[in-house]
Amino acid sequence: MHLLKFDPQIAKAIQNEIKRSNSGLEMIASENYVSEAVLEALGSPLTNKYAEGYPSRRYYGGNEFVDVCENLAIERAKKLFSATSIIRRGLHANVQPHAGAQANTAAYFALLNPGDKVLAMSLAHGGHLTHGSPVNFSGQLYDFVHYGVSKKTMKIDMDEVRRIALAEKPRLIVAGYTAYPWKIDFAAFKKIADEVGAYFMVDMAHIAGLVAAGVHPDPMPFADVVTSTTHKTLRGPRGAMILCKKNLAEKIDKAVFPGIQGGPMEHCIAAKAVCFKEAMSASFVKYQKLVVKNAKKLAETLVLGGLEVIGTENHLLLVDLTKLGISGKPAEKVLESVGIYVNKNMLPFDTRSPFDPSGLRIGTPALTTRGFKEKEMEIVGNLIVKVLKNSRDEKTLKSAKKEVEKLTKTYSLYPKLEYA
Numbered sequence: 508m509h510l511l512k513f514d515p516q517i518a519k520a521i522q523n524e525i526k527r528s529n530s531g532l533e534m535i536a537s538e539n540y541v542s543e544a545v546l547e548a549l550g551s552p553l554t555n556k557y558a559e560g561y562p563s564r565r566y567y568g569g570n571e572f573v574d575v576c577e578n579l580a581i582e583r584a585k586k587l588f589s590a591t592s593i594i595r596r597g598l599h600a601n602v603q604p605h606a607g608a609q610a611n612t613a614a615y616f617a618l619l620n621p622g623d624k625v626l627a628m629s630l631a632h633g634g635h636l637t638h639g640s641p642v643n644f645s646g647q648l649y650d651f652v653h654y655g656v657s658k659k660t661m662k663i664d665m666d667e668v669r670r671i672a673l674a675e676k677p678r679l680i681v682a683g684y685t686a687y688p689w690k691i692d693f694a695a696f697k698k699i700a701d702e703v704g705a706y707f708m709v710d711m712a713h714i715a716g717l718v719a720a721g722v723h724p725d726p727m728p729f730a731d732v733v734t735s736t737t738h739k740t741l742r743g744p745r746g747a748m749i750l751c752k753k754n755l756a757e758k759i760d761k762a763v764f765p766g767i768q769g770g771p772m773e774h775c776i777a778a779k780a781v782c783f784k785e786a787m788s789a790s791f792v793k794y795q796k797l798v799v800k801n802a803k804k805l806a807e808t809l810v811l812g813g814l815e816v817i818g819t820e821n822h823l824l825l826v827d828l829t830k831l832g833i834s835g836k837p838a839e840k841v842l843e844s845v846g847i848y849v850n851k852n853m854l855p856f857d858t859r860s861p862f863d864p865s866g867l868r869i870g871t872p873a874l875t876t877r878g879f880k881e882k883e884m885e886i887v888g889n890l891i892v893k894v895l896k897n898s899r900d901e902k903t904l905k906s907a908k909k910e911v912e913k914l915t916k917t918y919s920l921y922p923k924l925e926y927a
């Protein structure tokens with residue numbers, strides 16, 4: 508009630524966002540819905556505290572309870588991502604990075620000198636801006652060379668990665684992607700990294716929840732450093748973390764603070780701790796299994812409807828729109844007009860521009876959180892086909908919008924939150 512009274516404009520915008528979320532189908536592969544417990548931690552007075560430094564080594568007084576939260580977050584992160592106690596004993600966690608880009612910045616800062624060579628996936632084939640895009644600091648500060656996917660399989664060709672690594676001798680090899688619908692062979696990457704004497708880093712932002720639940724291969728036994736956001740499949744607050752081997756702990760901690768960040772966001776760190784606790788539950792494992800099953804069912808439905816799908820072995824799939832005669836930008840727009848949220852995406856070997864590429868990226872984490880199972884995914888898949896094939900037909904779009912509303916009525920989000 509405080510917000511509504513003091514700032515009705517902001518209260519109204521939040522209420523409208525809840526309504527939008529409630530009445531639409533969220534299928535952006537990197538988005539999810541946090542629990543009310545996570546929201547409570549995020550909205551707590553921990554936001555008031557300055558806590559530069561690390562637990563028991565702060566530059567400000569009064570951090571007794573902040574330390575409790577950050578220590579819990581650290582211990583839970585280590586437990587969550589340790590398939591075995593041996594890994595756990597050798598693992599270090601830093602839960603302070605504000606976002607995935609900061610986690611990657613800190614990892615590079617810890618492992619590299621400016622100008623060092625790095626081998627990563629190109630942005631056009633599913634990599635991330637911070638994996639050496641020329642418009643990003645990473646591409647400007649370091650000497651990135653890129654691998655991509657094979658034209659034949661649309662998967663990473665490990666022989667090709669090895670060939671580039673042997674020729675280029677990078678100091679660091681990066682795996683982990685934003686638009687790659689297949690499982691990643693971390694053991695094969697590690698073997699190549701060892702062969703050329705490179706560090707091996709995994710950016711598991713997209714698949715962290717799947718990894719935690721054991722439904723995607725685990726990078727932890729192979730990587731020197733693993734970075735991740737906490738808000739995608741992991742379903743926590745917007746933020747990030749870094750896991751690394753103990754021998755790199757000091758370097759990583761120094762790179763995060765004082766290297767690239769100041770005061771950590773302790774309300775967010777507390778919410779990360781809540782998210783890690785949730786992710787240790789049996790229901791989370793069930794949820795992640797269903798995320799993957801739902802993606803498969805969605806892919807099957809789209810293919811049956813005549814769409815070309817790349818993937819899927821994880822939580823997302825790529826749709827090639829070329830044969831439908833519609834490009835990514837209008838496809839994203841028309842789906843949005845009926846309440847289905849996806850994002851336009853470059854496909855590997857795309858000849859179009861990133862502003863209006865040939866593909867869509869579609870994910871199932873958020874709808875699965877909402878309670879959608881394979882039966883509903885089939886309905887949603889058929890709706891997507893109908894809308895994309897009849898994108899100019901007002902009658903079809905109107906009826907699709909109604910069907911979306913009907914579907915969303917069964918699964919209400921945040922029914923207890925009141926902002927207006």
Ligand code: DSN
Pocket residue numbers: 537607635685
């Ligand atoms: N923006 C994220 C995504 O959508 O995958 C990556 O940072």
